[in-house]
Amino acid sequence: MTCAPPDAVRSVARARGRGAARVRAVSAALALAVLAMFTLSLCVGDYPIGLGDLIASLTARGTPAVDYVVHRLRLPRAELAVLVGVAFGLAGTIFQQVVRNPLASPDVIGVASGASVGAIALIALAGVSGPPLAAGALAGALLTAAAIYLLAWRRGVTGHRLALVGVGVAAGLNGVVSFFLTRTDVKVAAEGLLWLTGSLYGRADHVAPLAAAMAVLVPAAFLLGRSLRALQLGDDSARGLGVDAERRRRALLLVAVALTGAATAAAGPVAFVAFVSGPIAARLTRGAPGLLPAALVGALVTVTADFAAQHLIPGAQVTVGVVTGAVGAPYLLWLLAVADRGGRRR
Amino acid sequence: MNETTLHTEGLRLGYGSRTVVDGVSVRIPPGRITMVVGPNACGKSTFLRGLARLLGPVAGAVYLDGKDICSLPSRQVATRLGILPQSPIAPEGITVVDLVGRGRHPHQGWFRQWTPADDEAVAAALAATGTLELAERPVDELSGGQRQRVWIAMALAQRTDILLLDEPTTYLDVAHQVEVLDLLADLNASEGTTVVAVLHDLNLACRYADHLLAMKDGRVVAEGPPADVVDERTVTELFAMPCRVIEDPVSGTPLVVPVGRHHVRKTAADAPASASSGPR
Numbered sequence: 001m002t003c004a005p006p007d008a009v010r011s012v013a014r015a016r017g018r019g020a021a022r023v024r025a026v027s028a029a030l031a032l033a034v035l036a037m038f039t040l041s042l043c044v045g046d047y048p049i050g051l052g053d054l055i056a057s058l059t060a061r062g063t064p065a066v067d068y069v070v071h072r073l074r075l076p077r078a079e080l081a082v083l084v085g086v087a088f089g090l091a092g093t094i095f096q097q098v099v100r101n102p103l104a105s106p107d108v109i110g111v112a113s114g115a116s117v118g119a120i121a122l123i124a125l126a127g128v129s130g131p132p133l134a135a136g137a138l139a140g141a142l143l144t145a146a147a148i149y150l151l152a153w154r155r156g157v158t159g160h161r162l163a164l165v166g167v168g169v170a171a172g173l174n175g176v177v178s179f180f181l182t183r184t185d186v187k188v189a190a191e192g193l194l195w196l197t198g199s200l201y202g203r204a205d206h207v208a209p210l211a212a213a214m215a216v217l218v219p220a221a222f223l224l225g226r227s228l229r230a231l232q233l234g235d236d237s238a239r240g241l242g243v244d245a246e247r248r249r250r251a252l253l254l255v256a257v258a259l260t261g262a263a264t265a266a267a268g269p270v271a272f273v274a275f276v277s278g279p280i281a282a283r284l285t286r287g288a289p290g291l292l293p294a295a296l297v298g299a300l301v302t303v304t305a306d307f308a309a310q311h312l313i314p315g316a317q318v319t320v321g322v323v324t325g326a327v328g329a330p331y332l333l334w335l336l337a338v339a340d341r342g343g344r345r346r
Numbered sequence: 347m348n349e350t351t352l353h354t355e356g357l358r359l360g361y362g363s364r365t366v367v368d369g370v371s372v373r374i375p376p377g378r379i380t381m382v383v384g385p386n387a388c389g390k391s392t393f394l395r396g397l398a399r400l401l402g403p404v405a406g407a408v409y410l411d412g413k414d415i416c417s418l419p420s421r422q423v424a425t426r427l428g429i430l431p432q433s434p435i436a437p438e439g440i441t442v443v444d445l446v447g448r449g450r451h452p453h454q455g456w457f458r459q460w461t462p463a464d465d466e467a468v469a470a471a472l473a474a475t476g477t478l479e480l481a482e483r484p485v486d487e488l489s490g491g492q493r494q495r496v497w498i499a500m501a502l503a504q505r506t507d508i509l510l511l512d513e514p515t516t517y518l519d520v521a522h523q524v525e526v527l528d529l530l531a532d533l534n535a536s537e538g539t540t541v542v543a544v545l546h547d548l549n550l551a552c553r554y555a556d557h558l559l560a561m562k563d564g565r566v567v568a569e570g571p572p573a574d575v576v577d578e579r580t581v582t583e584l585f586a587m588p589c590r591v592i593e594d595p596v597s598g599t600p601l602v603v604p605v606g607r608h609h610v611r612k613t614a615a616d617a618p619a620s621a622s623s624g625p626r
Contacts, residue, residue: 004466004469004470004473005469005473008469008470008472008473008478009462009465009466009469011469011478011481012443012465012468012469012472012478012481013462015443015481015482016443016444016447016460016465016468018482019441019443019444097437100435100437155361227451229448229451230448230451232435232437233434233435233436233437233445233448234431234433234434234435236400236429236431236434237429237431237435239398239399239400239420240398240400240424240428240429240430240431241448241449241451241452241504242419242420242421242422242423242424242425242451242452243420243421243451244420282438282439286439287439287440287441287444287484
């Protein structure tokens with residue numbers, strides 16, 4: 001045992017290297033795709049902008065008209081799409097891996113609904129709009145997550161119980177959202193409804209607060225995320241490997257809940273981005289996904305969906321959440337059809 | 347040679363208000379193979395989880411090198427004591443080399459990433475368990491025997507002085523059971539690793555153990571070398587089942603032959619005079 005045959009060591013290093021190389025290649029390709037879609041969404045629109053003009057504008061050498069369209073209209077929207085996508089992608093993957101259940105993403109088990117209730121309550125009761133909504137969304141997400149965790153607790157938390165309790169809580173909270181909407185002025189309700197479908201339109205002032213929150217949360221997610229490799233093997237194995245499973249799980253979920261709350265506050269509950277990012281990343285990397293590919297998939301899905309929402313139907317703009325919902329819902333149905341009780345694929 | 351010691355004093359373990367292990371004080375012989383045996387629900391798996399600090403004691407303590415294991419940093423414990431739980435979970439789609447590599451987790455820190463020493467430990471673990479050629483296969487696709495060897499490889503990659511295993515041969519056919527136990531014996535012989543395993547099969551436990559812990563109703567009722575511990579009276583009391591104990595023709599260790607209500611030869615010539623618990 002003390003020394004392995006050198007060719008065995010080499011073949012292990014090669015096998016590991018191939019896996020790592022695949023993750024790197026997938027991440028690089030995803031990053032390029034995000035960049036391409038980002039650029040495309042800056043160029044395409046009622047006022048088309050060429051690549052040359054775009055670069056000139058981004059390097060502060062543009063004409064006032066181009067500058068206005070790029071810096072005021074399109075750039076904040078594209079930036080927000082990337083930030084929201086990364087936040088949801090990370091949050092969803094962390095939830096799914098910690099809970100070991102593909103159904104347990106924050107948008108399915110009610111954490112995003114909790115954020116919605118928090119924000120809608122502020123809109124309906126206090127007439128708040130803009131970045132202060134983040135406080136309500138964050139508080140709603142945290143309270144809901146805590147409630148789900150406690151309700152699912154029975155000498156520890158298992159994946160399918162957390163998912164079931166979460167789905168129930170989500171249904172209840174959606175009822176609360178409807179209650180608020182029916183009890184308020186039509187104009188306020190319309191604003192709330194638009195926010196609820198997940199929209200990136202006219203949210204420029206949300207970019208800075210979200211970026212600030214993510215500057216703290218994203219590094220925390222990646223640092224804590226290293227213990228996911230142990231947590232995925234079950235609590236006993238994780239503790240055997242020296243990971244304090246319960247404490248680490250709570251810390252990871254806290255970060256994921258905060259990411260969900262912050263992103264929901266900025267763009268509304270963009271449906272299913274958190275839910276699909278991890279599984280897509282897992283398919284691409286062929287194996288347990290790292291957080292980086294999942295975050296990039298989240299960004300790509302959101303930027304692409306927002307681009308489609310703006311340009312797919314000529315003359316009619318839909319919100320980004322409608323597009324992601326249309327893509328995500330069939331996936332949810334498929335997963336429910338093929339998953340067993342524990343939520344694993346049969 | 348292996349100097350790491352593990353012992354318990356008045357260890358009581360339970361779930362909620364139910365006590366499962368009650369007042370166990372034992373010393374695990376360092377560098378030897380210890381097998382924990384006993385009837386279903388005697389608390390042997392719970393005892394092993396307690397030894398591995400997966401379950402905190404209600405009373406008493408487990409001591410690793412003389413220090414209360416619960417007071418030591420978990421990661422530090424994980425470099426000296428490894429545990430293979432009864433039903434570990436393999437994430438979907440994970441490859442063998444990735445899974446075994448996770449055994450290196452306690453040796454890596456916030457800043458210390460993967461090093462050639464980790465590759466070396468993984469390669470040695472794969473070679474020792476005969477799973478080198480499976481390195482890039484997904485764990486989902488392996489047979490039960492292969493999968494169990496891969497999990498043991500992960501525990502080996504952890505490179506601990508003490509290795510605890512909870513029923514490592516469950517769900518394996520007899521050939522794979524012997525293969526896994528041979529592997530543990532090899533590891534013990536070549537590295538001096540202290541092995542503690544919960545085992546259902548009393549005869550295989552007798553063959554492979556240097557030291558036997560027999561448990562019943564949450565207590566250790568007998569311990570020592572199998573030849574000293576296993577006799578007809580002890581086994582009959584332990585499992586509430588009449589039996590005969592003969593010499594294993596292969597290993598010379600005790601071999602327990604259960605006596606049920608059927609298929610018992612009636613001829614007096616076959617019953618030895620010493621049989622105290624033969625058929626009535």
